[in-house]
Amino acid sequence: MVPFRRAVLNRATATAAGVYLGLHLISVLSLLWILHVRRQSFTAFIHTPPHMWDAALYIDIASHGYHDGFDYAFLPLYPALLRAVEAVTGLSYLQAGVLTSVIADTIAAVGLRAVGERVAGARAGLVLVALWAVLPTAMVQAAPYADGLFTAFAAWTLYALLRRSWLTAGVLALLGGLTRPSAAALIGAVGLAALVAAIRREDGWRPWACAAIAPSGMAAYILAVGHRFxxxxAYFTFQRSLWKNWFDSGATTFGEFSKVIDGRLDNPSVLEVIAIVSMVAVPFLLALMVRDRLPWELVVYSAAVAALALGSHRSITTTPRELMPAFPLLIPVARRLSRARYRGLAASFIAVAAMSAWFAWYLPIAYGVP
Structure with a gap:
């Protein structure tokens, strides 16, 4: 029985990884074709600083360490991994970043399938992986960005929560807290789940330990930055003064919607349209999650990620990327798409993957931002 279960698990892992990597391969090949037709160098496209943004800063931290407040806004785990991969493989920091991100994204995809299969069925789990692979912002998944790594921690943390593996969930949330500020949503969801279990006197001391472990990574880094300066x-000061990023209770989001309503946002760009559609979709997707009776831990986590993204002062163009770790929002869509015929579904995802290559080329060229 054990070998059989292991074989099924290995097959499911390979299938999820294959779907994810296959769709990204289609995107990369399509991007190479676009660059060839336009006689643009792929190497120049990747290395041009405006196209890299956060990636350039992660690489700088990995190669030279933290040296000013601008850098300290970035959490340390991802650049530490870049440094380790560079030291072991001898690759450049850019190549090490791409390799690290692809591995992390693949682990995330397997985690998405595990969560999706547990709450919506095996086929829906694979569709969830495919949806996440072809998001408009999926191009950053293969770049030296920490988003994919954090999504991997989030997916497996939520899977551990659903299985009531409290210590695993706590440790993974700790690591997520060293990866992206969005981990505040993950830590909150883990803490709430642990509190509920403790009040119900379930699983003994483990929920208490989970609640203590989960926030310790992010808290330790914030305290270390505070001690340094x-x-x-200090950490929040840098976010506000240097990166113009703080929680404004949705004032920025409301302002952007107001521009749409009163016509001040005349001839919006492609990126602004995608951002606005993403923001509008969030409450409807949350409502579908509730209607489908998905586990409340997934709803709380998704709502918290959305609250952080939509409730912060930021550039509207970063909203879709900030929402990318809130993958449970896609589960109701995946559940409904999983009822479609296989051939039509596969053809649709292949087409969307090819179109995402155009977006990956168009966005940096047109706007200089991911």
Whole structure:
């Protein structure tokens, strides 16, 4: 029985990884074709600083360490992994970043399938992987960005929560807290689940341990930055003063919607349209999650990620990327698409994967931002 279960697990893992990597391969080949037709160098496209943005900063931290407040806004786990991969493989930091991200994204895809299969069925789990692979912002999944790594931690943390593996969930949330600020949503969901279990006197001491472990990674980094600069709120000060990023209770989001309603946002760009559609879709997707009676831990996590993304002062163009880790929002869509015929579904995803290559080329060229 054990070998059989192991074989099934290995097959499911390989299938999820194959779907994810296959769709990204289609996107990469399509991108290479676009660059060839336009006589543009792929190497120049990748290495041009405006196209890299956060990736350039991660690479700088990995190669030279933290050296000013601008850098300290970035959590340390991803650049530490870049440094380790570079040291082991001898690759350049850019190549090490791409390799790290692809591995992390593949692990995330397997985690998405595990969560999707547990709550919506095996086929829906694979469709969830495919949806995440062809999001408009999926191009950053293969770049030296920490988004894929954080999504991997989030997916497996939520899977551990659904299985009531408290210590695993706590440790993974700790690591997520060293990866992206969005981990505040993950830590909150884990803490709430642990509190509920503790109140119900379930699983003994483990929920308490989980609640203590989960926030320790992010808290330790924030305290370390505070100690380095002699003020406890140094990390948040850097986010606000240098990156113009703080929680404004949705004032920025409301302002952007107001521009659409009163016509001030005249001739919006492709990126602005995608951002607005993403923001509008969030409450409807959350409502579908509730209607489909998905586990409340997934709903809480998704709502918290959305609250952080939509409730913060930021550039509207980053909203779709900030929402990317909220993958449970896609489960209701995946469940409904899983009822479609296989051939039509496969053809649709292949077409969308090819179109995502155009977006990967168009966005940096047109706007210089991911």
């Amino acid at each position: 002699g003020r406890y709120d």
